[in-house]
Amino acid sequence: MAQGGGGGGEIAAKHGKLSSSSAGAGDEDRLSALPDDVLVLILLGLGSTAGAARTSVLSRRWRHLWAFLPDLRFYHAPDGHRIRKVLLVPDPPPPLRWISVTAEDSSPDSLGAWLLEAARRLSGYLICDNIVPRMDEEAEEEGQAGERGAVQLPCFENAAGIYLKLGFLGLALPFSGTFARLIQLRLHCVRFHGPCELGGVVSSQRCPCLQKLSVRDSCGVDKLTIHSKSLLRLNLWCLKGLRQLTVVAPALNGLKLFGCFTENQPIADISTPQLVSLEWMDSYDPGSVQLGDLGQLQRLTTDFFLVYWEHGSRENHGILKLLQQFRFIHILNITLAYLQDIDIFPYSMEDITMLPHTTFLIMDIMNNGHGFGPSSFHMLRLCTDIRRLSLNTLRGLESSCQSGCNCEQPTNWKTEKLLLNRLEEVKITGLKGADHEVVFLERLFSWATVLKKMKITFDDSVSKRQARELLQTLASFSKPETVMEFYMYHDGDKKSKYLLTPEDKEL
DSSP: OOOOSOOHHHHHHHHOOSSOTTTTGGGOOTTTTSOHHHHHHHHHTTOSHHHHHGGGGTOGGGTTGGGGOSEEEESSOOOHHHHHHHHHOSSSOOOEEEEEEEEESOOHHHHHHHHHHHHHHEEEEEEEEEEOOOOOHHHHHTTTTGGGOEEEOOOOSSOSEEEEEEEEEEEEOOSSOOOTTOOEEEEEEEEEESSSOHHHHHSTTTOTTOOEEEEEEEEOOSEEEEEOSSOOEEEEEEEETOOEEEEEOTTOOEEEEESSSSSSOOOEEEEOTTOOEEEEESOOOTTTEEOOOOTTOOEEEEEEEESBSOTTOHHHHHHHHHHTTOSBOSEEEEEEEOOSOOTTSOBOGGGOOOOOBOSEEEEEEEOTTOOOHHHHHHHHHTOTTOSEEEEEEOOOOOOOOOTTOGGGOOOGGGTSOOOOTTOOEEEEEEEOOOHHHHHHHHHHHHHOTTOOEEEEEEOTTOOHHHHHHHHHHHHTTSOTTOEEEEEEEOTTOSSOEEEOOHHHHHO
């Protein structure tokens, strides 16, 4: 969530000077002589409300200034009743654009103590993260966290955004009131408690401006019905126990569903005519899932397809049925997953007999050390009109794949002709330099006859020496007209990366 507008100057202007002109005037230092709005900005730079409050020891001039800050941030928060006291002063209290509370295994009583006052003053964003020790699955199943009671959520009439991560504490939603200005709502690791339904709270009648809704790693919702005219993005991730989903959202452009129907038959009725991106990474059955008119859909992301698995299995069958619902998808994103032990299962890629016509194919490959040439070749053979290809090898368990492993079958992909005469751009991420990867890329260069650009990012385990050897090998496959870029991750930094320059290549 982004912070709301406004600043220290607005707060100071509303409340005037906080100390009289005569109080300690003879002893004022130059810093304390600065205007209130400048001092407020200095206090904001301290990063926490506790740090700002400690400035009261400097002089009487600073004593109550911290209470007028537009942002309140509590790290390793004390008892919630103490936070409530902070929110109660001064009088009349200025509006708050930001309240951030990080607590450690707080009780519902402690968290609920300050929420009502927060609702009264907040005009911006609320973040509450209750950090708890990791619960094992058995404890979670027994609902031990839920037995601690529930946090009563008041109605935040003026808040623009709310993010609650409660460590699987119960959450009771308000029966009445309107979240009139709420744009973003994120509820993570909560147990919905009580008769008030989530769908009724987030629908247009009570959240008329809601644009982004995310519910993740939570439980307690059996049926979720959302009717919203304003909703643009909906993310439901591991909503355990969900049995039925209804979404009527004429403006929605992004829907993500992941692992919500793992225990139950998926029952869904989706009416989202403006949907542009659909990430359906969940069970799918065309007999019980109605997707409605998706004529504007441009991007489709499916669940994991198991490359070696039983033919006709529920896991793969749902993905195949979902793909059959679409004739054209601009961006198609499919994950090919390999189990560590593949010898006991048949090769299942041949179950994919058709794919929607697409111009941009994204393949996320979780191969666990196995060769992915045959499965990737099968996908490309069904998408010969693609203009862009992105292949991402995901981190997984590195299996002890030996010579003669089933992943090398079938072998026809190494010799069979394939013409990708529209493919202009290829992006490879997570290249480790394994022999099977090099062989696949050599074949890819021969298939892509008009390739203009290839961008390769090496896995963070690849050293600069290995990278130089690989790029020399790959450059020998490429055509002169193909621009090739190679990227590496910074040492000790697994996120930021840099472009290998000619100087780097010669080191």
